[in-house]
Amino acid sequence: MIELADVHKTFNPGRGNEYRAIRGVTLAIEPGRVTALRGPSGSGKTTLLGLIGGLTRPSAGRVRLDGRDISALPERFLTRLRRDAFGFVFQQFQLIRDLSVLENVMLPATPTGRPYRRVRARALELLGHLGLAARADARSQWLSGGEAQRVAIARALINDPPVILADEPTAHLDSALSIQILDILADLRRQGRTVVIASHDPLVFSAGLVERVVDLRDGRVAP
Amino acid sequence: MNAWIERQRGLIDFAVANLDRRRGRNLGLFLAYVLVVFLLASVVLYGDALRREARQLLADAPELVVQRLTAGRHDLMPADWAARLEGLRGVTRVQGRLWGYHYDPAVAANLTLLVPAEGAPEPGRARLGAALARSHGLGPGDVLSLRDHVGQARAFIVDGLLDTASELANADLLWVSEADFRAFFGIAPGLHTDLALSVANPREVRKVAEKVLERLPGARVISREEMGRTYDAAFHWRQGLLLTMLSLILLAFAFLAWDKASGLSAEERREIGILKALGWDTEDVLRMKLWEGALVSVSAFLAGYLLAWLHVFHAHAPLFTAVLKGWSVLYPRFALRPEADFAQLAALALLTVLPYVAATLVPVWRAATLDPDEVMRE
Incomplete structure (x- = not known):
């Protein structure tokens, strides 16, 4: 269970360009389900996803994972949590240029110290499962949008996290590819993972995948 | 332990991949680095080897040389001066x-x-x-x-x-x-040019010199130790002169290295953000960059030092002969004896490797301590 209690996030506090992205969000996300954060651009979806996944700390309020307050964790523990508990699928894919697909997928496993062979085998298995076995050695910048998104999903799964956080997973894809990605996310849900999606793409909400929708507007949960 | 090794291996793999990705930049830096280490190590190795050689030669020199001075200038030695020193206690010949x-x-x-x-x-x-x-x-x-x-x-x-x-x-x-x-x-x-005195006990040399001056007030007495110091001073002076000239190159390299190593592009900052978002610790990022810096600087240092070694001990240091050997026309041609001096090696390594690694780490540390979200949003 992921719980947010009166969470605020302010960027550049006290400066001329101060921006309050999240304003008092209280929310509980059930495990093993697909939850979608919906809202227009600037509503705070990505920031909220970052707060849930420990990419950034709240300016006020608490974020809890299975009852444990993660917002006050020291950096080292927060990093470990990001590595073990969450798999991130970013809006811009965020693959590293000039590295191969396989190298990109293996990156999150590097700090775990797991044996190279096992990590490599797992990465190839994931790529095979996502239909990318033949692209393992391709440079990441040579990939199409759909391929890059699937690589990002494989990378999110390499450490076998129980929670997948996907930010606008269909934003740069056509309808056919979007449906393909949503099928993959549905598959992850069937495996028992918690999936949180931030999106404003109607296709995501009409595909029957999302079990709960949280509407956001101006950094608040809309009634 | 195995997990630690696997982790280092992963970090090294990524560091090598990173170096390969920015091949042009890293190759240029590597070559400049090799050149600087080569020049610096050549001067140091050559100067030290010459001083060693000179000291070796002095091992066969007499303990004391006595010269006659007339109006402050070296003059020929009358025959009776040698006789006046015969029987001086401590002098064997x-x-x-x-x-x-x-x-x-x-x-x-x-x-x-x-x-x-x-x-x-x-x-x-x-x-x-x-x-x-x-x-x-x-x-x-x-x-x-x-x-x-x-x-x-x-x-x-x-x-x-x-x-x-x-x-x-x-x-x-x-x-x-x-x-x-x-x-x-x-x-x-x-008449003789000068007199060579053999002194049996090296600890008595100074005393014997005093006695010589008592018997021959117009003489100049030069000990082997003083000759050694003169050689040292001469080679140190030349080495210093050369190092001063090379310091301009060193300075230029320092600016280049600082600029190349410390300037973190927007792309690199974004990548650090991605790594942190994917669960890399600040420490992991720093270690990876440390490996990257170490791979460039240590390999360049070893290559530069090896080239300097070959230049000095196998090619007879053609670049520095004119300055360091000091003969105006008749340059001696000889092979200097190589001798490993670990203190010298460590000093050179400290001077060249550490500043580079430090230059690479500071900006990375700055980027790696920020929230990944913040770095990726930039």
């Missing part, structure tokens, strides 16, 4: 030496004529230092003609070359017989 300089216009260089204590050639014959033989194109059996103190040509038949192993000392040497030497320079019998 007093020997008059004959040596002098001769300017040879044929090669526009000074030669040193010397009558050796043992093994002097027969009258009319001479033995040559290797550089001198090379400059005149002479070998055993050839004739060397020099003009004496009254301008009369004197011919010497070359009956051999001096040992090339000690060419540093005998490059411009010409061994002749006592009779030829005296005739060549017009030095009367009984």
